[in-house]
Amino acid sequence: MPLVEILADMEKAGIKINKTVLKGISAKLDRRVKKLEKEIQKLAGAEFNVNSSVQLREVLFEKLKIPAKDIKKGKTGFSTASPELQKIKGLHPIIGKIEEYRELFKLKTTYLDTLPNLADEKSRIHTTFNQAVTATGRLSSSEPNLQNIPIRTELGQLIRTAFEAENGYKLISADYSQIELHIVAHLSGDVKMITTFLNNEDIHTATAARINKIDPGKVTDKMRRAAKALNFGIIYGMSTFGFAQSAGVKQEEAREFIRKYFENYPQVAQFLDEVKISAREKGYVETELGRRRYIPEINSTNIQLRNQAERMAVNMPIQGLAADIIKLAMIEADKLIREKHPKARMVLQIHDELLFEVPEEAVEKLAKDIKATMESIYKLSAPLAADVKVGDNWGEI
């Protein structure tokens, strides 16, 4: 069946939410948010709208005179975004309060207060999957976006517990492990990176061990974090500055890290160069399956535009192939459940994860089959690996 029809079925099926849980959390948060607002205003010595970045900027940098050195500027002035607040966190107790307020307010207004109103008579919510929006071939999800349901904070996980399987069913989540780095290994043919995945080693730890020339067992948390930022940097078309920012190191140090990284993964460096050269010649890049992204700015004389174009060019064949692969897996998984377990259904796709709602008696068999399908759908020289988990709700998983 064509993907577009599968997506229509997923939209129609929807996913069950527990309205009571969401409303309960919201009511509790309401009190906490109001209290935080008062505390912030007291520390500021003024009543103002904490949600207004304009007003907040005045309070922090003019009224309280917190030094704004190193704070990024937007079109309208100093930024109050989270990474900037991080830089001045130790200078005033108001910063911590603002961060907590922001997290709670965001989750409350975007998810807790909105989702219950969108549920149908069966308590299910229905997204729209857009197949022709993104530049890389990914899907997008809107009204509501179910591809950005919180997970990173404790409260976020709690919100996920409100996404449940209906009675007699379980949720199965199947997600690709490090699919984009597997793709980097595959496309570049880098022997060391491929070997790491073939041996089921942790890629970030292995990378840290190599660039520091030590035993994997001797890798510290800090070293692993830096290596992780490097690995991500590859996927994003890393700049020295960008990596320095995310790893929290000085630019000279960043340069050295990057040099060591490419020394260890020389074929990755070569691959990235080749993608850029090809993009300049053709004016487009493409995934291994032939999906194209045109990048006219790749030959711009404006350095900023050209640098940005190069990052897009490097990222697309990686992110795009991951999107191609999971789409193929969706078609195959849909076929599988349709033939063997027509009561089971695929309900969500979140870029590298598929979520299914499955009758209890079919869980064991289907979980195994879905994993096998996802792993065998496309042959990479660093073979795909998928993790499958089962639960009564998404948070538990």
Place this chain on the structure above:
DNA sequence: TCTGTCACG
């Protein structure tokens, strides 16, 4: 309607 911010992969 634009900007800033922040949720996710």
Place this chain on the structure above:
DNA sequence: ACGTACGTGACAGAC
């Protein structure tokens, strides 16, 4: 030599 990591969507405030 230039400002800075890829891809999305939703919300609140400012205008």
